[in-house]
Amino acid sequence: TQLLEQSPQFLSIQEGENLTVYCNSSSVFSSLQWYRQEPGEGPVLLVTVVTGGEVKKLKRLTFQFGDARKDSSLHITAAQPGDTGLYLCAGGSSGSARQLTFGSGTQLTVLP
């Protein structure tokens, strides 16, 4: 069974601070996705990374896939209250009919 561990589980910061959340596994994934989920809604895809070492930027968010494709990180610069939400990572295995393996999430709260 492939497992994804996210840390920290909870994070509360002030507006303007920087933060990094982590997604780690002992398994290799063919792709890694990050989602953000707001209360009462389903997860929304932010980014997909597929190459070891790949870095993608989405405005103030920077996503990195580990060289060995076992881990990933999400860095947010100058966090804003609108960044508040549950951040989920999900690993995909090429050819796996069982699809994505989700981490348990990081609940981020950005205080004004």
Add this chain to the structure above:
Amino acid sequence: NAGVTQTPKFQVLKTGQSMTLQCAQDMNHNSMYWYRQDPGMGLRLIYYSASEGTTDKGEVPNGYNVSRLNKREFSLRLESAAPSQTSVYFCASSWPQVGAVGSFYTFGSGTRLTVV
């Protein structure tokens, strides 16, 4: 708006009752899924349908059945609800085909189910 539509949004059941959760997507996606989300446990796959006419078990299928009615619709049935099935249920669809690297997933807004 295009996307995944789930009904109902909220439901309370008594132990032993049955119900069907409905899901429809209008993006012409081939693959559809049912997940449950419990606190601290992320999303766990219940069943999926790689394409119209096929369904397969996911990680936690016990107590559930599914029907892929057509390309658009994928329903989840609880035959005899139990308190352990209290959860938030999400339907999703994806493109391209299941198992493709970097499949793009779209989720519905969820059904909050309480079994008492």
